[in-house]
Amino acid sequence: EDFELYGTVPNVIFPSGAVVDKGNLYIYYGAADTRCARAEVNLNSLLRSMLPKKTQPLRLGRYLGNPIISPIPGHDWESKATFNAASIYLDKKIHLLYRALSEDNTSRIGYASSKDGFVINERSEKPVYIPREDFENKISENVNSGCEDPRITKIGGRLYMLYTAYRGTGPTRVALTSIDESDFLKKRWKWSRPVLISPPYVDDKDAALFPKKIKGKYAILHRIGLSIWIDFVDDLDFKKNKWLDGNVLMHPREGERDSRKIGIAGPPIETKYGWVLIYHGISKKENHHYHLRAALLDLSNPEIIIGRTKDTIFEPEASYEAEGIVLRVVFSCGAVLVKNTFYVYYGGADKVIGVATITLNDLMKKFKEK
Structure with missing residues (x-):
């Protein structure tokens, strides 16, 4: 004045x-x-x-119509649980390959697709992939066995599926199969004969291929022990006792909520900022409480970690995530990036499948949080 x-x-x-x-x-x-x-x-x-403003942490937004896939009592092969779906965007649709569990605890792979990422428009009446080899066939009645937790990657004109093979005893091992893209889209399920790619003397799982070669080599993520490993191989012909190996990419972090164990969700997704790798974590204090986090890897050398989110990006909070076969679990095997939005598909309590979303811009903000 x-x-x-x-x-x-x-x-x-x-x-x-x-x-x-x-x-x-x-x-x-x-x-x-x-x-x-x-x-x-x-x-x-x-x-x-x-007063300091209270802000809600940036996290994945849970779809209100979840769960999008649930067990079907009339289908013996998927009557107990449907969860942990691989995902890939092809031909303007999101395709899901999900783990289906029968009452005798055999894991097979079912198929579903969605045009908008949320509503399931198509779902297979029969499994599209079943246990075929001794290393994944049940050794005794009712033990867990089969083809678990698939991850799928397109390289060239072929789709490669890595999954956990288990026969009910011994270590879990990583198996590799593939299918021609045109056969996949036409639902001609002509999968190649699966081969084991992890050694026989160690538990190995949570494996996926990068969608492109890195410096002329195929890059594969997998989990040995409590950490995420990365390996580079000249080809995908795992014969004559040729096994996955490599080096540790990421360890659990002491003092954080991913302090006990970590493992990848789906294959890394390429962005202009780097490879986005969503992964699950468990803390030493919370026992079997699985949540999701993210890491950002260098595009030309993914062994360089640009950042890891300090906070979780998704927690088991809904009733179908907290109560099921395994309590308080959100476990993802795949995500797709469509028009700047990540669609993350996950198993809720090892029972059903849900989807949650976050924009690329918001996810990048997570790496800047203190």
């Missing part, structure tokens, strides 16, 4: 007292060392402006 700008000492406001009356704060002050004046403000508004 002019009376604050002009006077004995220009440009001065000098408070000398204040009172609170009927929810307002009245401040008395000298103006330009010439006049007395009063200002007022609502006290609650003032206090709210002074």
